[in-house]
Amino acid sequence: MLAGFKSLVRKATSLFGSDESRKLPLEIPRDKHTFSRKNISPNALKVLYRLHEAGFDAYLVGGCIRDHLIDIEPKDFDVVTNATPEQAHALFSNSRLIGRRFKLVHVTYGREMIEVSTFRANTAAQQPAEMDQKKSLKDKDTAKSSHGIILRDNVYGSIEEDAERRDFTFNALYYNIADFSINDYCGGLEDIANRQIRIIGDPRQRYQEDPVRMLRAIRFAAKLNFEIEAETAAPIKEMAHLLDHIPPARLFEEVLKLLGSGYGAATYTLLREYGLFRYLFPDTDALLKSGWHRKDIDPEAFILQGLNNTDQRIQSGRSTAPYFLYAILLWPSVSLRHEEFEKQGLPEMPALHQAATMVLDNQVASTAIPRRFSTPMREIWDLQFRLPKRYGKRALTLLHHPRFRAAYDFLLIREQSGTEMGGLGDWWTNFQQAPENQQRDLINKADERKTDGVKPKRRRPRRRKNNAKQTPEE
Known part of the structure; x- marks a missing residue:
């Protein structure tokens, strides 16, 4: 573990370079990082190249990049693009459109599924005049509950906007298939080097929009053995009650992720602590x-x-x-x-x-x-x-x-x-x-x-009922 951490620090230091080069967004060229196509699922590469060849931007995002940098073998390869779900779906005969809350495209290759999402904007900050007039009303669909929880969020935007609306900084890392660079929009690389979990934006607002983010912070803390950054952790106990407003079916799935990923005991302890x-x-x-x-x-x-x-x-x-x-x-x-x-x-x-x-x-x-x-x-x-x-x-x-x-x-x-x-x-x-x-x-x-020396009681054989009519005695 210690050797892995030292390796991580060396990687992060070489990526950052001088203080002047740390201004965000930070673009790490191919010759300055160790994440390569050898680390990527062949099926995820097919999806990336198909989107790229069709003229769309195509990136890997989040967990696979983060895990590689902390010496965990990447397993989940999520793709993000400027293609709308309908456009991405049209490119793959082996895909299907899913979701109402977030529209996604699932591209299946046997047992492996590659999830493709479209860049989304921060709907809380975006004004209607800023929206692309060419998009349909359905594409601009967004809704919140009376408690401020986002119910639907299908307002599409740029990669910069997409990064700002992701949950934690280390999940806002993008690998560009066009030039093989890693793009850091929210300081995720530095947080990985510091082994900390930091939410993007105001923690209270982000937990209000989706209380499940509190559970995700706990899950990452247990899985990665990271600390939850102080401002990110501060509102959790006070806002925990918002989980009461999450559909039970969604929380069932979250529990399986929390306790069924190989870090259940540590997760359980943190869930009780917070x-x-x-x-x-x-x-x-x-x-x-x-x-x-x-x-x-x-x-x-x-x-x-x-x-x-x-x-x-x-x-x-x-x-x-x-x-x-x-x-x-x-x-x-x-x-x-x-x-x-x-x-x-x-x-x-x-x-x-x-x-x-x-x-x-x-x-x-x-x-x-x-x-x-x-x-x-x-x-x-x-x-x-x-x-x-x-x-x-x-x-x-x-x-x-x-x-x-x-x-x-x-x-x-x-x-x-x-x-x-x-x-x-x-x-x-x-x-x-x-x-x-x-x-x-x-x-x-x-x-x-x-x-005990007691013989088991033997059951008496059942008597057959005599169904023959009996002549009454005179």
């Missing part, structure tokens, strides 16, 4: 603040263990399911509600089902959870009560349950976070690896009825 977590997981946040715990669950330890395990999995190149992340973050609340319903006299499993329904109903008001995810979550929770019951044919039946693997991983996280399960995780680990005869031995040893 007062944002409560607007994503209100029940979980309230429970954590209350200090509730019991001998079989420490909520904070469990969540951190789950996120750390998920981070390790993602960083090693393996995938994780969105429903697993949500199952971890909501399990403490389910456990609390389950305890309450049992105290009211409900049996174990009906109490669990009631608890799961209550927690999920409360959660979808903040972040929408599609049914294709909520159903597997319920199955994982349900299996936590079925996995201890291993006698007879149950163990083999559970082993073939479609959600067994996720429930088993979930069980291990519970044990690793301090929940005493009597070696249940080890038992299931051994059972999966054992040959058939050893599996039978494991089942016999796990059957409490046999180890």
Whole structure:
């Protein structure tokens, strides 16, 4: 990490040159930077060259340039152009127009998708007289909610205007395919050298326009191990409540980016520090603040263990399911509600089902959870009560349950976070690896009825009903 940082500083110093050359915008010629076409996806290059050959300006923007400069392999290649979405769409038969809030073009090559956007102007500052009269009314479409949040923003402008309306300075770096230069319009290179996250423009106004920018600041801080610059950080706690006005479906997607990118544990800690977590997981946040715990669950330890395990999995190149992340973050609340319903006299499993329904109903008001995810979550929770019951044919039946693997991983996280399960995780680990005869031995040893010396009750065979008409006795 230290070597990478020193390398970064050397790169940034060589890019800046003298103080006189740091006036913005800063254009770094090809022979003064290390970002080259070898670092770019071949499909992104196809898009750039097609736009350029058609007479349009074409640039890579943002994350791919930033990541390269801090020694992270670029993965997402976003293209920006002065072509309108309709013009860009017409150039690619393998593309489609999407979006109402922001019109975009998605160009697909197999599993890879290259996003193409049009230079946009800062609609808050632009006057109608400044707009290009040749553009249609639809192209000039912009709208804000009563809370000042931008709902639609399809007013197109120049590259300078486009840079000013981006969120953070290090995302306003442009790579020009025409001459292979890097263009810095907002001081992003210097902020990268200083390892800081700085929003472009007035932080309050920018968060008001789109409160999700607060979440993005947290995500970058965790992913890049950067500090949030003081003025950028200052309004976040005060303005966190604006997340209540963001559609739950959008926040669901943001949570997956925040916690499912391999830096979930660090992100979770920052979300709580800045007062944002409560607007994503209100029940979980309230429970954590209350200090509730019991001998079989420490909520904070469990969540951190789950996120750390998920981070390790993602960083090693393996995938994780969105429903697993949500199952971890909501399990403490389910456990609390389950305890309450049992105290009211409900049996174990009906109490669990009631608890799961209550927690999920409360959660979808903040972040929408599609049914294709909520159903597997319920199955994982349900299996936590079925996995201890291993006698007879149950163990083999559970082993073939479609959600067994996720429930088993979930069980291990519970044990690793301090929940005493009597070696249940080890038992299931051994059972999966054992040959058939050893599996039978494991089942016999796990059957409490046999180890206690109590013979299982034999079921009486059912009597067949005699459907023949019986003659009444005289």
